[in-house]
Amino acid sequence: MSFFKSMQISSAALGAQRVRMNVLSSNLANAQTTRTAEGGPYRRKDVIFSATPIGGPFEDFIDDSMNSQLSEPRVVGIHQDTKEPRSVFDPTHPDADKNGNVKMPNVQVMTEMVNMIAATRAYEANATALNEAKNMAIKSLEIGR
């Protein structure tokens, strides 16, 4: 059903933005983390979105050709930022090297905050789109009343 299709797309976008928000929270929370399981400071992470066609191939086949043009965003991976860690001079830190420099995560708090605002706005936009699709469906139920 086409109404449910647009809602499904918006729902996928909501899910994708939520994953992005989780990753951003992780970045922000680990902005001062100097130890990780793989060694070294925490490295900033970001999500990779991919537009995937909605429905299976069979569904595309039986549906009209318009629907096969539609795609929904999916998180296909989380990549690490390759930027070098920040070097901070702090000889009293247990993780300092012999010159007294500590490698801090390559997370920039400001950038993460801006990304978070963007994620929130994108979530809002998709929630609004979902609501509007629902309102359209409700309006069509009022036809002939």
Place this chain on the structure above:
Amino acid sequence: MSRIETSFLKDSLSKIADSKELMQNLKSNDESSSKSSFIEHLKESIGDVNRMQVDADKLSVDVATGKSGNLHEAMLAMSQAQLGFNFVVQVRNKALEAYNEVMRMQV
């Protein structure tokens, strides 16, 4: 809650079905092969709507008990169930309207 509502719908549907049988008996020429198809379709879609409500119920229980954090999917399932239910109610209203119209007819 959904059970009660759907059983109420089924009641009114069976009433319509009864009246349909009555009409069939009144008519002398019966092409009875595909007579009940509308009612069958309606029953089917009521089953679908009921399934949507059960799904929405399950998702919201999962969210409420902390089993899943998919808040938006639960809300979406609830919205879809609501839309489906409203649609079936509208169909029922129309069918009942037609039935009443027939019953008011002067013979």
